[in-house]
Amino acid sequence: MIRSKKPYAFYILVGALGVIVMAALYCVGSVCIDGLSFETGLGILTIAVGALALRERGSERGIIHRLCILVPLGAIILFPVGQIIHSGVEAFLTIGLAPLAVLTLFAVPQVALGIILVRNNEFVSGEDRPVPGSMFRMMSIFLRVREPFKKPMQRLQKVGLQEGQTVLDYGCGIGSYAIPASKIVGASGKVYALDIHPMAVERVKKRAEKIGLSNVHTILSNIDTSLPDNSVDVILLYDVLQIIKNRDGLLQEFHRVLKPSGFVSVDSDHLRPEEVQDVFASTGLFSQVDCENGLLKFMKL
Ligand SMILES: C[S@@+](CC[C@H](N)C(=O)[O-])C[C@H]1O[C@@H](n2cnc3c(N)ncnc32)[C@H](O)[C@@H]1O
Numbered sequence: 248m249i250r251s252k253k254p255y256a257f258y259i260l261v262g263a264l265g266v267i268v269m270a271a272l273y274c275v276g277s278v279c280i281d282g283l284s285f286e287t288g289l290g291i292l293t294i295a296v297g298a299l300a301l302r303e304r305g306s307e308r309g310i311i312h313r314l315c316i317l318v319p320l321g322a323i324i325l326f327p328v329g330q331i332i333h334s335g336v337e338a339f340l341t342i343g344l345a346p347l348a349v350l351t352l353f354a355v356p357q358v359a360l361g362i363i364l365v366r367n368n369e370f371v372s373g374e375d376r377p378v379p380g381s382m383f384r385m386m387s388i389f390l391r392v393r394e395p396f397k398k399p400m401q402r403l404q405k406v407g408l409q410e411g412q413t414v415l416d417y418g419c420g421i422g423s424y425a426i427p428a429s430k431i432v433g434a435s436g437k438v439y440a441l442d443i444h445p446m447a448v449e450r451v452k453k454r455a456e457k458i459g460l461s462n463v464h465t466i467l468s469n470i471d472t473s474l475p476d477n478s479v480d481v482i483l484l485y486d487v488l489q490i491i492k493n494r495d496g497l498l499q500e501f502h503r504v505l506k507p508s509g510f511v512s513v514d515s516d517h518l519r520p521e522e523v524q525d526v527f528a529s530t531g532l533f534s535q536v537d538c539e540n541g542l543l544k545f546m547k548l
Pocket residue numbers: 375376377378390417418419420421422423424441442443444447468469470484485486487490491492
């Protein structure tokens with residue numbers, strides 16, 4: 248079973264940092280005691296659910312994992328509501344906004360990390376399936392916000408994408424990579440943007456249409472790409488491998504559709520490079536040729 252402990256550690260760290268920052272602001276008189284008390288309670292609770300989720304890793308139900316999302320999300324809603332009921336709107340607007348801002352600053356990353364924890368834990372058993380729509384919407388915000396930081400265009404140029412190539416973006420999400428890939432391969436190339444989630448496919452279709460990219464073709468599927476044998480130059484597997492349950496099936500499909508000179512580029516964001524290497528090596532279908540800046544490259548054997 249492959250699951251990184253890193254997001255759990257971050258989740259707990261953010262919980263602790265929230266309390267430290269709120270305590271520091273309380274000491275300099277910038278926030279009220281209610282804010283400090285609430286943040287302390289939230290910090291303790293999130294540290295506890297984070298630690299319990301770490302122990303729960305691998306379970307099928309993963310109820311504690313879901314609490315990792317619900318607790319910080321609930322706090323953002325409950326704090327202002329509680330304050331208003333307790334002291335009234337005016338008091339909340341005077342002394343409640345500053346602690347709410349600090350609380351939100353730490354609770355939002357915890358919600359995002361909670362989503363990652365749930366998703367990391369879900370491949371342990373059962374079938375691959377799309378996440379609920381509400382979860383996809385939340386993930387979309389996260390993916391959109393991180394686009395400028397990931398610099399997809401530069402990354403893809405470094406990977407070696409070229410004009411005229413056929414690219415498969417497996418698990419394309421909102422198209423953070425499919426769209427820049429389409430610009431690089433140009434009108435003589437093609438980008439297949441595949442996702443298991445209908446909302447992802449729709450999103451990519453709309454984004455491509457909006458900027459007039461006619462070489463993006465969306466595929467709604469799980470594992471089966473329906474592409475011809477030996478037809479793809481580059482497969483992008485970015486921030487997806489950790490979610491996939493049927494990894495053997497996926498890599499067999501990749502091997503089938505890749506041209507003999509083709510390669511898979513993998514972002515090992517949530518997995519250690521050795522873990523990704525193990526997955527590919529276990530199939531005996533690929534050889535690793537590169538590992539740079541968190542991106543691994545595997546050639547078809
Ligand atoms: C974290 S997002 C990454 C999106 C994109 N690759 C990026 O880096 O911006 C993971 C995507 O993989 C999709 N996905 C999850 N399981 C899948 C599967 N079995 N087959 C295809 N797509 C899948 C999800 O719907 C989601 O859109």
